Amino acid sequence: MAERQVKSKERVANHGEVFTAEREVKAMCDLVKTETERIESRFLEPACGTGNFLAEVLSRKLAVVKNRYGKSPFDYERYSVLAMTSLYGVDILADNAQECRERLYDIWNKEYTANAKAQANEQCREAVRFILRKNVLCGDALTMLQTDGSPIVFAEWSLVTGNQMKRRDFRLDVLLKENADESSYETQMSLFAESGDSEENWMIDPITHNPVPKPIKEYPLTDYRRVQDYE
Numbered sequence: 001m002a003e004r005q006v007k008s009k010e011r012v013a014n015h016g017e018v019f020t021a022e023r024e025v026k027a028m029c030d031l032v033k034t035e036t037e038r039i040e041s042r043f044l045e046p047a048c049g050t051g052n053f054l055a056e057v058l059s060r061k062l063a064v065v066k067n068r069y070g071k072s073p074f075d076y077e078r079y080s081v082l083a084m085t086s087l088y089g090v091d092i093l094a095d096n097a098q099e100c101r102e103r104l105y106d107i108w109n110k111e112y113t114a115n116a117k118a119q120a121n122e123q124c125r126e127a128v129r130f131i132l133r134k135n136v137l138c139g140d141a142l143t144m145l146q147t148d149g150s151p152i153v154f155a156e157w158s159l160v161t162g163n164q165m166k167r168r169d170f171r172l173d174v175l176l177k178e179n180a181d182e183s184s185y186e187t188q189m190s191l192f193a194e195s196g197d198s199e200e201n202w203m204i205d206p207i208t209h210n211p212v213p214k215p216i217k218e219y220p221l222t223d224y225r226r227v228q229d230y231e
Contacts, residue, residue, distance in 0.1 A: 025052050029060070036060040039083050044154075046141030048089030051100035054136075058087060058104055062111045073119040077112065078163060081224050084108055084128055085157035089136040090172075094147070097138040105132055123225045130228035131157065144173040153216065157227070165224040168215035174201040175213055 020028075035041045036057050045053050061083040069075035087104065091097045108128055113120050134155045139146035146152055152172040160166050201214050219230050 020049075020052050022052070022056075025056050029053070029056050037064050039064060039079055040086055042086045042088065044088040044090075046090050048091045048100050048136065049096050051089065051103045051136075054087050054089055054100065055103055055107055058083065058107055061086070062108065066111065066115060070115055073116040076115045077119070077124055078159065078224065080108060080112055080115075081124065081128060081131070082157075082159055085131055085135070087135060088154055090139050090141045090152060091136075092138070092140050092147075094138045097136055101129075101132040101136045104136070105129060121225075127225050127227050130231070131155075141172075144171075144176075156215070159224065160221060163223050163225070164221045165227060166221055167219040167227065167230060169217040170213055170215055171201070 029036050035043075037060055039061055043054065043057050045051075048054055062080060065076060065079045065083055069079050084104070089097070089100055091100065105128060109125060112124070112128075137146060137152055137154075139152045141152070144152050153169050154172055154175075156168045156170060158166045158168075222229060
């Protein structure tokens with residue numbers, strides 16, 4: 001079956017919507033192959049469509065998780081969730097954003113069910129659904145606003161110790177502001193990167209003493225299977 005690169009002529013005319021073909025997706029991901037194989041390495045797709053790039057990156061990350069932790073259902077679960085938390089997407093069309101969430105979930109759930117087997121549980125699945133609702137948003141990455149006019153806000157998820165996870169929320173415009181004038185593409189697209197900005201949206205890290213983005217909200221540690229309790 002031929003790849004579908006357009007949904008309709010109307011969507012192409014109105015939104016310039018043309019999906020990147022699988023061959024190009026794989027070739028572009030190969031340019032940053034090392035990063036796609038780092039479980040915790042974060043990726044932001046600012047025009048994610050139905051998730052062609054994010055799906056490819058997730059598949060690569062899950063292959064690494066399986067290779068390293070496939071013999072331990074508990075560790076596989078933890079690190080497969082961590083892989084999912086590292087992926088972010090924005091699309092201007094709500095149906096694309098929803099399809100992207102469902103697509104990523106299906107990829108993750110298929111691998112999770114196969115590897116965790118009897119230890120697979122609905123609590124973890126619901127946590128991943130919640131993470132996807134926070135990480136894949138409907139909005140405009142150019143204006144950095146969601147469809148309701150509010151700023152695009154992404155959650156930073158971090159495994160701390162054991163099964164404890166920390167969440168901090170950041171505004172996308174603050175995260176990318178200082179990198180806008182840099183010539184390096186990697187620097188521009190570095191999510192949660194450090195910056196030298198001294199405005200009120202930045203703070204001094206007490207350990208490194210470097211300026212870093214200030215989260216708009218921090219949440220207490222919780223079991224990664226219970227991150228949905230934040231809401």
